[in-house]
Amino acid sequence: MSFLNAEEPSACDLVTDFGINILWHPSLGMELGDNLQKLLKSCASGQTALDILVFEGSVVNAPGGTGEWNRFAGRAMKDWVRDLCKVATFVVAVGDCATWGGIPATAPNPSESQGLQFLKRKAGGFLGTQYRSKAGLPVINVPGCPAHPDWITQIVVAVATGRGGEIALDDFQRPKTFFTSFTQTGCTRNMHFAYKVSATEFGQRKGCLFYDLGCRGPMTHSPCNRILWNRQSSKTRAGMPCLGCTEPEFPFQDLAPGTVFKTQTVMGIPKDMPTGVEKSGYIKLTSAAKAASPRWAEEDLFVV
Amino acid sequence: MDDSAAREEVRSLLASGLVTEVFPRADSQDDALAITARLRGADGLRQKLVIAGFTLETIVYAGIEQPCSTCMYFLVHRRYCELSELKLPVEPEWSCRLWRM
Numbered sequence: 001m002s003f004l005n006a007e008e009p010s011a012c013d014l015v016t017d018f019g020i021n022i023l024w025h026p027s028l029g030m031e032l033g034d035n036l037q038k039l040l041k042s043c044a045s046g047q048t049a050l051d052i053l054v055f056e057g058s059v060v061n062a063p064g065g066t067g068e069w070n071r072f073a074g075r076a077m078k079d080w081v082r083d084l085c086k087v088a089t090f091v092v093a094v095g096d097c098a099t100w101g102g103i104p105a106t107a108p109n110p111s112e113s114q115g116l117q118f119l120k121r122k123a124g125g126f127l128g129t130q131y132r133s134k135a136g137l138p139v140i141n142v143p144g145c146p147a148h149p150d151w152i153t154q155i156v157v158a159v160a161t162g163r164g165g166e167i168a169l170d171d172f173q174r175p176k177t178f179f180t181s182f183t184q185t186g187c188t189r190n191m192h193f194a195y196k197v198s199a200t201e202f203g204q205r206k207g208c209l210f211y212d213l214g215c216r217g218p219m220t221h222s223p224c225n226r227i228l229w230n231r232q233s234s235k236t237r238a239g240m241p242c243l244g245c246t247e248p249e250f251p252f253q254d255l256a257p258g259t260v261f262k263t264q265t266v267m268g269i270p271k272d273m274p275t276g277v278e279k280s281g282y283i284k285l286t287s288a289a290k291a292a293s294p295r296w297a298e299e300d301l302f303v304v
Numbered sequence: 305m306d307d308s309a310a311r312e313e314v315r316s317l318l319a320s321g322l323v324t325e326v327f328p329r330a331d332s333q334d335d336a337l338a339i340t341a342r343l344r345g346a347d348g349l350r351q352k353l354v355i356a357g358f359t360l361e362t363i364v365y366a367g368i369e370q371p372c373s374t375c376m377y378f379l380v381h382r383r384y385c386e387l388s389e390l391k392l393p394v395e396p397e398w399s400c401r402l403w404r405m
Contacts, residue, residue, distance in 0.1 A: 196405070198376040200386050211376040211405075264333050267366050268404040286405045287374045295381045 001027070003094070006149035007231055009157060020160050023048070037073045044083040052159050053088035053133075054152070055081060058097035058104045059126040061112035069111055078126065081116070085127055089134045090159045091116065092142060094152055099141040099172075100248040101125070107254060117141070117173065121248040135164055141173040145245035150227055151178050172248060174221070182275065183242045184210075184217035186225030187234070193218070195293035196286050202239055202261075206300045209241040210274070214261045216244030216252070218274030307384065311393035317353060318360045326357040329365050329401045339402060343389035356390060357401035370403040372396055377404075 004011055004027060011028070014020040022028055024039060031039050042048040059078050060070035067076030085091055093116045096102035100120050104113040117125040117139045132138060142151050155175060158167055168176040184190065192208040199207030209215035220242055224234045235242055241261055244250050253259035264271040269279055318324070330336040339355060346352045362371040372378045373396035377387040385392045387402060
């Protein structure tokens with residue numbers, strides 16, 4: 001669904017400007033019932049070329065490894081996934097469920113869900129660590145809950161235009177171009193982060209959301225404040241803490257009561273530090289930054 | 305009441321020997337949630353100070369100084385605690401058990 005909201009390029013651009021033939025999509029696909037089965041079988045047999053398989057959703061293995069809890073087009077979805085991954089030139093996993101297993105794979109994981117090549121942080125997943133698509137690449141992971149639509153379309157275009165082999169991936173097979181910087185990169189609240197001024201309630205325009213409201217922007221890899229949502233804004237710009245949804249551990253603390261929208265602390269110090277920051281350094285920096293904070297940092301200086 | 309007068313009232317209460325719950329400190333998130341839940345039911349300033357464990361001097365706990373001045377809820381220029389359940393004028397060297405940075 002997020003994909004349909006893409007702007008640069010849009011879903012229509014994929015067809016009109018880049019000549020991509022979208023064989024099937026839950027909302028755009030024309031084939032239903034028997035015709036869809038025929039199409040999928042045609043792809044699986046190699047009769048219809050499958051250049052890019054874009055998969056969304058976790059791979060459900062329950063009950064007992066059969067995958068029957070998630071049937072699609074007449075058989076277990078996982079069986080389609082296995083067959084189509086064998087013939088696809090490139091495989092792209094979109095969203096947390098397809099990449100790491102997502103919320104369905106949260107313990108105790110009753111649906112025995114997996115991502116395509118990961119289960120949370122552990123490599124392997126449904127296809128195993130050795131899996132390579134026909135192009136010789138592992139699954140390209142585009143995580144997020146949801147994934148930003150432009151991340152999806154830009155990766156699809158890169159692959160479709162013959163630049164798939166140039167996509168550098170990080171340790172979690174995410175495109176580095178999107179997932180090297182942090183959600184905090186480009187956040188409009190960075191000056192409040194620097195001066196350790198906290199937002200204490202939703203809707204406050206001043207203050208950083210990291211210190212009290214559980215924002216994971218300083219330790220989450222995503223370009224949410226570089227490639228804006230709807231080309232307009234982002235969670236943190238709108239006063240909503242980052243939930244860290246592009247990281248394998250999402251949802252953090254398994255959504256236990258009291259852990260959502262609340263910075264977890266141990267003896268008053270954040271349990272999860274900004275990436276690369278040590279506890280002793282954090283304490284020193286906080287003391288100095290608060291002492292140096294200017295008056296304007298405590299005031300609502302945003303205007304509409 | 306303006307901040308100065310309210311701050312003076314807090315100082316006066318604490319200086320006159322009001323016994324507050326300085327320990328145990330809010331080590332975990334669960335501890336903090338339990339204390340803030342009690343604060344939401346507090347009846348008046350005196351009870352707030354008791355539950356939050358306010359002191360006029362900085363408490364050092366587990367090797368870490370915990371003054372209001374380094375707490376995330378402290379507004380430096382206004383000298384004010386912005387924690388929703390407290391919202392009190394304070395002094396930088398004061399301390400409470402909900403301290404966090």
